Amino acid sequence: MRENAWKPQIDQATGPERAVAYPAHTDVEIGFLDRPGAPDLFLRRVRPPEPRARLLLLHASLVHSEYYVPFALRLAALGIESWLPDLRGHGRSGGTRGYTRSWSEALADAEWAFAAMSRGSNLPVMAAGESYGGLLAYSAVKAGLIHPSACIFLSPAFGIFYRPSPAAWWILEKIGLPAFGWLRPLRALPAEGITEDPSVGRAFMRDPMCNRRYTLAFLLRMMVEQRSLTIPDPAWSQPTLVLLSGGDPITDNTVSRGIFAENPAVEVREAAGGLHSLVADKPVWAASQIGDWLRDLAL
Numbered sequence: 001m002r003e004n005a006w007k008p009q010i011d012q013a014t015g016p017e018r019a020v021a022y023p024a025h026t027d028v029e030i031g032f033l034d035r036p037g038a039p040d041l042f043l044r045r046v047r048p049p050e051p052r053a054r055l056l057l058l059h060a061s062l063v064h065s066e067y068y069v070p071f072a073l074r075l076a077a078l079g080i081e082s083w084l085p086d087l088r089g090h091g092r093s094g095g096t097r098g099y100t101r102s103w104s105e106a107l108a109d110a111e112w113a114f115a116a117m118s119r120g121s122n123l124p125v126m127a128a129g130e131s132y133g134g135l136l137a138y139s140a141v142k143a144g145l146i147h148p149s150a151c152i153f154l155s156p157a158f159g160i161f162y163r164p165s166p167a168a169w170w171i172l173e174k175i176g177l178p179a180f181g182w183l184r185p186l187r188a189l190p191a192e193g194i195t196e197d198p199s200v201g202r203a204f205m206r207d208p209m210c211n212r213r214y215t216l217a218f219l220l221r222m223m224v225e226q227r228s229l230t231i232p233d234p235a236w237s238q239p240t241l242v243l244l245s246g247g248d249p250i251t252d253n254t255v256s257r258g259i260f261a262e263n264p265a266v267e268v269r270e271a272a273g274g275l276h277s278l279v280a281d282k283p284v285w286a287a288s289q290i291g292d293w294l295r296d297l298a299l
Contacts, residue, residue: 025049026076028069033085033116038105039094041113044084046072051081053124053299055152056114058133059084060277061222062194062210064091067203068130071279074287078294081123085113087136089218091209098184098214103139103221110136111145124299128152130279131251132222139225141238150239150299152290154278155248159226159255169227172220181217188212193249195280196273232261241293243286244270245278267293 026048033041044065059065065084072082087109088095100106118125127148129137134156140146164172189212191204204210242260244253260266269289274281
């Protein structure tokens with residue numbers, strides 16, 4: 001890590017729902033994780049004065065880590081130090097925009113960031129993610145690449161409502177992915193269904209670092225991973241909190257519930273209302289649920 005690249009950053013969150021009360025002397029820093037032979041990862045780190053745990057929080061597919069800074073400040077009030085990387089091809093990190101050659105590349109990002117966060121610390125280390133980031137964090141644990149003390153998944157993209165027919169899926173996976181994986185939509189993806197907050201929606205639409213035209217390969221590799229999940233997953237043993245949005249029009253909550261059905265290590269809680277992004281629509285609720293759960297977990 002290039003320590004001399006770290007510098008302060010000021011949170012610009014506004015509005016009553018986004019007003020953040022956090023401890024004095026909380027540091028919000030930025031820098032890069034250098035990786036030989038792979039794209040460097042841009043990283044934001046939100047550190048309270050006396051952290052009691054560290055959390056790797058992986059972002060959703062459309063956005064990048066900047067959108068999670070106000071939420072990380074809420075977590076700082078709970079004593080949690082958050083590490084927020086931009087995954088490759090997202091935000092300020094290296095790599096082709098909205099593209100990965102394989103799912104293993106995405107897993108390597110999570111593994112590298114988690115290792116950097118864990119290094120030189122005796123604090124408990126946790127893994128979390130929203131939407132695509134939740135799927136990636138879960139997959140990294142299943143692959144044995146990261147070993148968190150606990151996991152938190154927010155609106156995880158374990159399943160989406162778009163389900164092609166078997167014939168259509170065969171064409172997409174066997175022909176579309178190898179031959180046309182580089183294709184991008186002619187029109188940028190809309191922000192409908194992500195958030196009820198018009199200001200956040202406008203930010204998505206205007207932010208040139210948001211991936212509103214990610215490649216067919218990116219989408220299909222995520223869907224391949226989704227289709228490989230074990231439902232239910234009796235082998236999952238990590239203490240886990242799953243937070244779902246009751247009004248989510250993008251991810252299928254029944255898949256998340258099915259994966260962790262009757263699993264004593266997992267607690268699933270669902271917010272009333274809100275669209276896909278809990279961090280955008282229900283940050284107060286989500287942070288309070290995490291705080292209550294961590295107290296019960298005595299972590």
